[in-house]
Every structure is written in C-alpha cells, then in structure tokens.
Amino acid sequence: MTGVLLRAGHVTRRFGAFTAVDDVSMRVQAGEVVGLLGANGAGKTTLIRMLLGLIAVTSGRVDLLGGPPDRERRRRLGYVPQGLGLYGDLTVRENLSFSARAYGTAEPVLPPALAGLADILVRELPLGAQRQVAFLAALAHSPEVIVLDEPTSGVDALARAALWDTIRAQAERGAGVLVTTHYMQEAQQCDRLLLMSDGRLVAEGSEADIIGSTTAVAVRTGDWARAFAALAAAGAPVMLAGRAIRVANADPAGLAGVLEAAGIEASLQPVPATISERMLMLSRQARAS
C-alpha cells in the first residue's frame, strides 16, 4: 500500500453563519503518523468528522482510500474516539467480539497485559487498560487508515509509551495514521504536524515549521512568582517552563523594563519557541480580531 490514503481538498464546513472549517487541504500517506494540533474550537473535530464521512462538507471534497467516505470504505478505517466508543456494561471479550462481528473479522487475541481481564466489565477497568481495549477493537481488522482522537489522554507515562508502540507498529505495516493531541511531547512523536486555528490550516510540516517565526525569551529569577505576576499584569504572553518564565514574541528590553519597575532582579535570554507558544500567539491574534 503506497500513496495518499486520506485527502481533504479545499474543504469548508459551515454551521449557519459560523464557519467551523475554512478551506482546509491536507493528506495522510501510507506509513506516516500525522499529528493534528489546535486549541479547542479550532475546527479539529469538525474536520475529522468530515474525513470520517460522519458529516457532509459544505464545499470541497474528501477522499478516503480513493473515493468518498462511504460505508464500504469506512470498513477499511479504524477510529478511536476520545470517549473510546466501548460498551461499559459489556466485558472486554464481549466488546471485542462485537466490534469484530461489525467489521466481519476474526476476534483479536488478547495481549499478555490484558489476558487476565477478558471477563471483566470494561467500566471496571483502569483507563489505561480501557484504551488498550479500544485500540484492539479498532485495529483488529487491519485498517488502512487510522484516526485517533487524543489517544493517550489520562494514562501514565509507561502506558503512553506502550500505546505509541502500537501506533508506530501500525504505520510500519503501511497504515496512514491521523492523531489529534494536546500533549506536546506526543506531537513530537509524529512524522508530520498540522496546526489549525480558527477553522483554517495555518502551518504544516515539522515542529520547526509549526513554530515558524515565533520567538521566545526565558526569564530566570529567584522570585518567579512575583516576576510572573508583574509580567502577566503588563499583558505579556507569559508561561512557565520549569521555574523559568517564558514570554512569546516579546522584546527583551521591554520585559527588562517591566521587571526593573517592579524591583525584580532577573536575567533574560532569547530561546527557541515551542509549539504551545505558537498556539498561544495564534489564539491571541484570533481574540484580537
């Protein structure tokens, strides 16, 4: 399997007067893991629902496996929604056999970590195990396209690494994977990133492409709490990283002035910006316009 598996061409979706997705073009190729980023309300969920064929496009077109996302093509798709889509009142085995029947495939073999849990009700499992079951249910039919909405939210670091092992194995066997995430360390695990803001696709490519021309200044001080309060009060887009304060797209001289006026000693240093900072700047622009 090679080439483009999932493609949106100039896709727009309006709800009444509100444009949720505005002229977005993107694609997912075989063997790659693509990360879809954006603040709440950026249009990620609406875009995914169109890609999955769950809602219609207002204009533009969606191609799933070479055609419209109809029922036949959706059989070749694996989807794990944020709510996991499992039946809490059914056991692990019942959930898996239900989804295997729906896709017309054999029931998956439970991995060692879940082997003892086959007859437990899904709602009684810890969240990490529930996510593993949801992955198994969605991947048992070897889908060619996989869409994962916040796949590792709420699980511990070890369980997260195990889930990423599964995601990577799917890409290695040739599937195209689209992942939404709010976890920046997770974004760094993707091959390629897409960033949405206000319904539009505003950046695409590597982490460096997403960050673009955004810059940041690190403020180091013995009194981060007061420095943070002073800079926030001055309207600077501040955030914390360790106990260093970071300010996106700021002029170091201006920050030094604010800190000096508040009587706080600090050293300022330009540092590479992060994806979160790019997103913060975009949301400020959107709020201002």
Next chain:
Amino acid sequence: MTYSVRSATVRLGPAVALDDVTVEVPGGSVVAVVGGDGAGKSTLLRALAGEVSLDAGTVEAPPKQRLGYLPASSGSWAALTVTQNIDFVAGIYGLAGDELTARRAELLDRAALTPAAGRLAAQLSGGMRRKLGFVMAIVHRPALLILDEPTTGIDPVSRIDLWRLVSEAAASGAAVLMSTTYLDEAERAAHLVVLDSGRVLVQGSYDQVRAEFAGEVTQTSQPVRADWAWRRGRVLHEYWPGGAPSSPSSAPAGTTTVAPDLEDIVIALSLARRNAVPS
C-alpha cells in the same frame, strides 16, 4: 505554613489506594502530583482535603473555610450561569455585597471569563469550565488550594491560562497541591511527586529528581532487553540501572547514551519497580 499528609495509607475495599505516602505542601509554592489513572493522585488530594479518611497516618490541613478544592469532575453547576455559580459558592463563605462584586470582577478578568459571565456553565468549553471551577475554588482566598487535574484534556492555550491562575495563587501565598497527567507540567512545579500504584516512585524538585536518578538511558533501534525498553518517537530508549555496558560489541550499531528527561526517568523507575516485583 506547611500542610502535609504523613505516612498516609488509604484502603478502598481490598485495594490499597495510598501506601505510606508523605507529601508536604509549603505556603507560596506549587506541588504537583503526577501519575496515570489509578496511581492514587485523587486519593492523595482527597485525603489532604479531608474527603477521605486514612487507615494510617496523619493529615495537617487548615479548617474547611480556609481550604479550596477543585474536584476532578467539573466543580460547577451546569444549569447556573458563570456569575450564579461564583455567587453561590461565595455565599457559603459569607462573601456578599460590594466585596463579592469586586472579587467576582477581579477573578473573571484574570480567568478571561468576563465575556462569558452570563453564560450557563453547560454552554462553556471544557477549558472555560475548568477555569470557572478554579475561580470557585479560590473565591474565598484559601490558605490551601487543592486542584484535581485542572488541565487534563483541555487545550494548550487554556492550560496556559490555568497555569497563570495557579502561579498567581501561589505568588499570593497559598499552598497549592495539584495533580496532572502531564509531565511537562510537573517539571514546572517547585516540587513534584510521582505516584505509581499508590506509592511514591520519586519526589523532589525537578533538579533533585534528575540528580538522584541512578543508571543510564540509551537510545537504540534494537533494545538488548525488551522489558527495559520503551518507545520515544521513531526510536526506543532502554534503561540500565547499573550503567550501560561499556563494551561496544554488546550493543547494536547506532546505540547512544542520552540525557534522560522526566518522561524517561518516570518510565525507567516504573520499569524498575515492575521488573523487580514479578506480577
């Protein structure tokens, strides 16, 4: 003032939710509890909040009227507006009249919720609802602020807003204990506590945790011991508690030693515990 739980053990039915856990929360600082679902984070927070009783150990916390608690559930009433939610909680603490009007305006402004003041809580986005819950937890200026996963599942921009609110609370002297599943947030706190199956895996400042981490982490495409390795992007990391083997012939080509970050440290220590205790 420092608040604490000491040698705390909590059993929930047959399960041990907390196993001999000691955590101190000094005024003016943020202590972050990190761990996955079922690690014991909520139980620890609820123990300090007086919401769950201990089977062993002691709790030192201020009286209820000096305590602010944001539970993991939304913490607001869906059928009330933002203003009504704040006023209801403020009323419980005896805040009224001009004092309430001023406090409410100040908090709405800091949380960037002023434009949403008349909206029903049910109509807020997830991030806005968590910020409302935070505002309700802090309206009476508590000495101890306990926040159960204030930022889980909300977008990075709302997370930054919440962190600013948390930082400001600590800056004004409150002791803050918060739980999170995000390790990058734990790095930000003055003191971090990593919980795993009800026990403290490691705690201290980020610098202390890094300095005290023993052994080495290597990066490889082909781990030597699969049960000591984990996925990081396209490569795998492997933990060597006693140091990586020095002989290059025993490691596959391209294996290098890496400086472990908090994610590596937490996974390595979790593996060490699991591999030491056969299940």
